[in-house]
Amino acid sequence: xxxxxxxxxxxxxxxxxxxxxxxxxxxxxxxxxxxxxxxxxxxxxxxxxxxxxxxxxxxxxxxxxxxxxxxxxxxxxxxxxxxxxxxxxxxxxxxxxxxxxxxxxxxxxxxxxxxxxxxxxxxxxxxxxxxxxxxxxxxxxxxxxxxxxxxxxxxxxxxxxxxxxxxxxxxxxxxxxxxxxxxxxxxxxxxxxxxxxxxxxxxxxxxxxxxxxxxxxxxxxxxxxxxxxxxxxxxxxxxxxxxxxxxxxxxxxxxxxxxxxxxxxxxxxxxxxxxxxxxxxxxxxxxxxxxxxxxxxxxxxxxxxxxxxxxxxxxxxxxxxxxxxxxxxxxxxxxxxxxxxxxxxxxxxxxxxxxxxxxxxxxxxxxxxxxxxxxxxxxxxxxxxxxxxxxxxxxxxxxxxxxxxxxxxxxxxxxxxxxxxxxxxxxxxxxxxxxxxxxxx
Amino acid sequence: xxxxxxxxxxxxxxxxxxxxxxxxxxxxxxxxxxxxxxxxxxxxxxxxxxxxxxxxxxxxxxxxxxxxxxxxxxxxxxxxxxxxxxxxxxxxxxxxxxxxxxxxxxxxxxxxxxxxxxxxxxxxxxxxxxxxxxxxxxxxxxxxxxxxxxxxxxxxxxxxxxxxxxxxxxxxxxxxxxxxxxxxxxxxxxxxxxxxxxxxxxxxxxxxxxxxxxxxxxxxxxxxxxxxxxxxxxxxxxxxxxxxxxxxxxxxxxxxxxxxxxxxxxxxxxxxxxxxxxxxxxxxxxxxxxxxxxxxxxxxxxxxxxxxxxxxxxxxxxxxxxxxxxxxxxxxxxxxxxxxxxxxxxxxxxxxxxxxxxxxxxxxxxxxxxxxxxxxxxxxxxxxxxxxxxxxxxxxxxxxxxxxxxxxxxxxxxxxxxxxxxxxxxxxxxxxxxxxxxxxxxxxxxxxxxxxxxxxxxxxxx
Numbered sequence: 020x021x022x023x024x025x026x027x028x029x030x031x032x033x034x035x036x037x038x039x040x041x042x043x044x045x046x047x048x049x050x051x052x053x054x055x056x057x058x059x060x061x062x063x064x065x066x067x068x069x070x071x072x073x074x075x076x077x078x079x080x081x082x083x084x085x086x087x088x089x090x091x092x093x094x095x096x097x098x099x100x101x102x103x104x105x106x107x108x109x110x111x112x113x114x115x116x117x118x119x120x121x122x123x124x125x126x127x128x129x130x131x132x133x134x135x136x137x138x139x140x141x142x143x144x145x146x147x148x149x150x151x152x153x154x155x156x157x158x159x160x161x162x163x164x165x166x167x168x169x170x171x172x173x174x175x176x177x178x179x180x181x182x183x184x185x186x187x188x189x190x191x192x193x194x195x196x197x198x199x200x201x202x203x204x205x206x207x208x209x210x211x212x213x214x215x216x217x218x219x220x221x222x223x224x225x226x227x228x229x230x231x232x233x234x235x236x237x238x239x240x241x242x243x244x245x246x247x248x249x250x251x252x253x254x255x256x257x258x259x260x261x262x263x264x265x266x267x268x269x270x271x272x273x274x275x276x277x278x279x280x281x282x283x284x285x286x287x288x289x290x291x292x293x294x295x296x297x298x299x300x301x302x303x304x305x306x307x308x309x310x311x312x313x314x315x316x317x318x319x320x321x322x323x324x325x326x327x328x329x330x331x332x333x334x335x336x337x338x339x340x341x342x343x344x345x346x347x348x349x350x351x352x353x354x355x356x357x358x359x360x361x362x363x364x365x366x367x368x369x370x371x372x373x374x375x376x377x378x379x380x381x382x383x384x385x386x387x388x389x390x391x392x393x394x395x396x397x398x399x400x401x402x403x404x405x406x407x408x409x410x411x412x413x414x415x416x417x418x419x420x421x422x423x424x425x426x427x428x429x430x431x432x433x434x435x436x437x438x439x440x441x442x443x444x445x446x447x448x449x450x451x452x453x454x455x456x457x458x459x460x
Numbered sequence: 461x462x463x464x465x466x467x468x469x470x471x472x473x474x475x476x477x478x479x480x481x482x483x484x485x486x487x488x489x490x491x492x493x494x495x496x497x498x499x500x501x502x503x504x505x506x507x508x509x510x511x512x513x514x515x516x517x518x519x520x521x522x523x524x525x526x527x528x529x530x531x532x533x534x535x536x537x538x539x540x541x542x543x544x545x546x547x548x549x550x551x552x553x554x555x556x557x558x559x560x561x562x563x564x565x566x567x568x569x570x571x572x573x574x575x576x577x578x579x580x581x582x583x584x585x586x587x588x589x590x591x592x593x594x595x596x597x598x599x600x601x602x603x604x605x606x607x608x609x610x611x612x613x614x615x616x617x618x619x620x621x622x623x624x625x626x627x628x629x630x631x632x633x634x635x636x637x638x639x640x641x642x643x644x645x646x647x648x649x650x651x652x653x654x655x656x657x658x659x660x661x662x663x664x665x666x667x668x669x670x671x672x673x674x675x676x677x678x679x680x681x682x683x684x685x686x687x688x689x690x691x692x693x694x695x696x697x698x699x700x701x702x703x704x705x706x707x708x709x710x711x712x713x714x715x716x717x718x719x720x721x722x723x724x725x726x727x728x729x730x731x732x733x734x735x736x737x738x739x740x741x742x743x744x745x746x747x748x749x750x751x752x753x754x755x756x757x758x759x760x761x762x763x764x765x766x767x768x769x770x771x772x773x774x775x776x777x778x779x780x781x782x783x784x785x786x787x788x789x790x791x792x793x794x795x796x797x798x799x800x801x802x803x804x805x806x807x808x809x810x811x812x813x814x815x816x817x818x819x820x821x822x823x824x825x826x827x828x829x830x831x832x833x834x835x836x837x838x839x840x841x842x843x844x845x846x847x848x849x850x851x852x853x854x855x856x857x858x859x860x861x862x863x864x865x866x867x868x869x870x871x872x873x874x875x876x877x878x879x880x881x882x883x884x885x886x887x888x889x890x891x892x893x894x895x896x897x898x899x900x901x902x903x904x905x906x907x908x909x910x911x912x913x914x915x916x917x918x919x920x921x922x
Contacts, residue, residue, distance in 0.1 A: 051544075051545065051548070054716055054720070055716060055719040055720045056550075056720065057549055057550050057551055058517070058545055058548040058549045058550075059518060059545075060511075060518035060519070060520055060541075060545055060801055061517070061518070061519050061520070061541035061542065061544045061545035061548075062519070062520040062521065062541060062801065063520075063521050063537050063540075063541050064520075064521050064522045064523070064537075064799055065523070065524075066524075066799060067524055078497075079497055079500055080500060080501075081499065081500060081501040081502075082501060082502045082503065082504075083501070083503040083504070083505075084503070084504045084505075085504070085505045085506065085507065085524050086506070086507075086524045086525065088525075091504075094504075095502075095504065098502045099502075102500045102501070102502060102579065103500075105500075105579055105580055105583065106497050106500045106583065107497055107587075109496055109497060136540070136541060136544045137544065140544050140545070140547070140548045143548065144548045158720045158721040159720070160716075160717060160720035160721075160841070161716075161720075161899070194720065194841075195720075195721065195841035195842070197721045201842075202721065202722065202723045202841050202842045202843075203841065203842060204840045204841060204842050204844060205840050205841045242689060242690075242921055243921060244921045244922070268493075268498075271494075272493050272494040272496075272602045272604075273494060273601030273602035273638060273640070274601065274602050274604075274638045274645070274647075275645075276640075276645045351487075351501075351503045351505070352499070352501070353498065353499045353501060355498075387838045387840070387846045387870075388846075388868065389835060389836040389848050389868070391647065391866060393638050393645045393646060393647040394644065394645055394646050394647065394865070394866075395645075396686075396865060396866065397868075398689075398867055398868040398918030398919065399846065399868055399918065400838075400844065400846040400868070400870045400918070402840065402844075417842075417844065418844065418870065418871070418872065418916060420689065420868065420870055420916060420918030421918070422686075422689060422867075422868075422918050422919055422920055456689055456919070456920045456921040457689075457921065458689030458690065458916065458917070458918055458919065458921060460691050460870070460871065460916035
């Protein structure tokens with residue numbers, strides 16, 4: 020595969036590009052999906068792609084194609100060069116040089132190469148049956164089990180030439196419960212792993228089933244300002260605001276509230292967040308980023324102090340520093356900036372201890388919400404939320420909304436749990452937050 | 461292409477149904493932020509998908525290599541997959557309803573094809589627009605302008621007679637502005653998207669109008685207070701009426717959700733809204749973002765009346781769910797790109813206009829809100845929906861007051877529909893820049909008149 024990348028780069032230079040980069044992916048997947056309490060469809064396919072980025076007189080051009088044949092690649096290269104001749108120059112357009120890499124472990128399971136459709140079917144059936152045996156009131160609306168292997172490669176005219184293999188098993192289940200006239204809210208549960216031996220569909224199915232049953236019997240409550248305990252999944256949703264604000268491109272382009280906050284306290288001293296692209300077996304792990312720059316461990320927020328922003332080559336060039344290895348994106352887009360495996364450090368109380376101290380509040384296990392990454396404002400509908408009164412978890416709530424501001428919220432944390440949960444590539448504890456607006460319809 | 465694909469239909473012998481869909485997608489995009497080019501790209505994504513039904517099991521496979529032997533191998537993989545799927549299935553009774561299958565060439569109405577306009581011209585528009593926003597006010601920290609065009613070519617063939625050649629053209633244009641007073645940061649977005657050509661894209665609002673609106677709003681937002689959290693009477697603009705039709709009702713009437721046990725399952729021919737409400741989902745609309753002439757099962761699309769004068773009339777179907785419920789398919793089976801299987805998805809969803817004027821609807825409100833500018837939204841099995849409102853104004857004693865910070869709105873869909881007490885005479889598709897996500901993305905639109913109803917506002921408590 021890497022040879023095709025070399026051909027693309029060579030071709031681009033022949034056509035007049037000053038610098039060129041080819042990013043390639045080749046993958047194979049088996050997938051079995053569920054719908055309306057039954058198997059829906061079985062799917063087997065391969066997926067390829069190449070994305071070509073060129074600079075000509077410091078001007079950008081990008082093209083991609085999903086067919087890895089020499090004529091198709093040549094056509095994409097010539098499209099990229101054509102665009103680069105038309106776009107405005109930018110002196111920071113410069114591809115990265117090779118850097119020493121640390122090989123990440125645990126992202127490829129050779130067993131995955133031998134997997135067939137039956138493996139996906141067996142797991143999908145097991146997931147469905149586990150739920151159906153748990154409680155007849157649960158309806159599985161949809162779900163899937165996916166097994167895939169892939170290889171990514173990156174070649175550039177500055178001497179980067181890298182490839183890496185990976186494997187992935189991901190499974191999700193989604194549905195609701197029906198009890199007489201009542202229909203609960205949707206719930207879902209999922210997991211992803213690189214290792215076939217770590218696949219555990221029963222656990223996901225049981226967690227899902229328990230969540231769905233718990234959400235039956237939801238009632239309206241009342242409007243007040245109080246304490247909320249946020250499930251790791253909800254914390255992950257709100258974290259998007261922080262991630263937007265530490266993205267160096269948003270910082271440099273005047274969209275981040277953290278623009279002038281580097282080395283300053285932005286959150287309570289209890290809050291530490293790190294990003295580790297080299298985490299063993301991490302779902303976002305890789306030895307190198309989308310530009311071929313080494314991944315590494317970064318302390319993003321250390322005891323409440325903002326330590327660094329996340330950079331790709333372009334934003335690093337602007338500040339005359341080196342990229343932190345956070346270029347991301349597929350073959351169909353110009354590389355941008357994104358986090359890898361993110362960890363919020365655990366606290367010193369258990370989740371139950373956090374709940375015990377709440378006089379009046381809500382435990383939020385899912386929040387239907389699109390936080391505004393610029394202002395930090397959020398208001399969302401509590402799904403699968405529960406009353407907490409005098410330290411006891413009570414009835415589930417419905418037609419309840421919470422609102423606040425993420426930048427304020429990270430300064431209103433009154434507790435962080437010892438326990439952490441893995442949500443895709445994020446490892447996150449439960450958070451207890453004070454003074455949140457709760458509105459009941 | 462038919463010459464290559466048609467003879468392959470014989471490879472489906474021994475199975476109940478086979479479908480070949482070739483889909484070539486070309487996308488071109490330009491993005492400029494704070495005076496710097498972030499994206500200038502041309503992408504091509506093409507291949508053929510095969511779907512097979514055999515003994516109640518669906519199998520699917522796809523390939524990016526369009527040549528005879530590879531396609532034959534793909535068909536054989538899909539047949540194998542169907543057998544695996546059948547083996548794991550409880551219910552082996554799967555039938556496909558008779559449908560109005562598409563035969564021939566299909567293309568939406570296009571005013572001034574996008575290919576008539578050069579990359580340089582599009583780049584110039586994005587550049588000038590960004591520069592105008594950036595210069596408009598010292599409070600503006602950053603502007604982001606994005607143009608994207610999606611050009612599709614499809615061939616769909618089925619073993620029971622669909623034989624369609626389909627073309628599509630969907631452009632989109634976005635402006636985002638961020639303002640700050642040094643401490644607080646706010647954003648405003650204006651966007652438009654449609655099916656058609658260059659003239660269609662800017663037929664509802666010109667780039668100049670979009671610049672003026674975004675600049676005015678982002679500057680005001682810095683001083684805007686938070687709305688209180690309460691249940692209140694509100695007027696929704698056409699884009700939000702589209703969003704409520706899509707999120708609150710549309711998803712709950714997708715037949716796959718219905719069969720799983722959504723709250724609508726026993727509600728056909730029952731009252732679900734006020735008698736003012738007639739809601740539909742339509743494929744063959746002109747100048748709307750979700751326009752679809754033929755669905756990805758090769759079925760000709762139609763205008764499907766979901767709710768008529770407040771009574772639930774129809775769900776949205778593919779051929780399999782239509783057969784299960786013994787009705788006609790509605791042409792709602794859609795696949796995003798070639799390696800995706802068709803799912804039941806909406807197209808352009810809206811509410812028919814009424815007889816009121818916006819002015820009289822506002823004048824009658826003692827305390828409430830005028831809500832504009834749709835953002836994201838989500839639906840739920842119990843019909844509890846949420847969506848974002850980017851532009852909210854107070855209404856006190858029949859007069860529109862100050863702008864408030866953006867807010868999320870929620871409610872129980874059928875309670876909200878029952879609370880509808882006025883609709884304006886207007887009709888606009890105004891959600892065409894949006895995507896719906898349900899495992900796969902889909903281009904959809906939503907629209908309607910101005911509508912008055914009751915919702916919960918997720919604001920601040922004192």
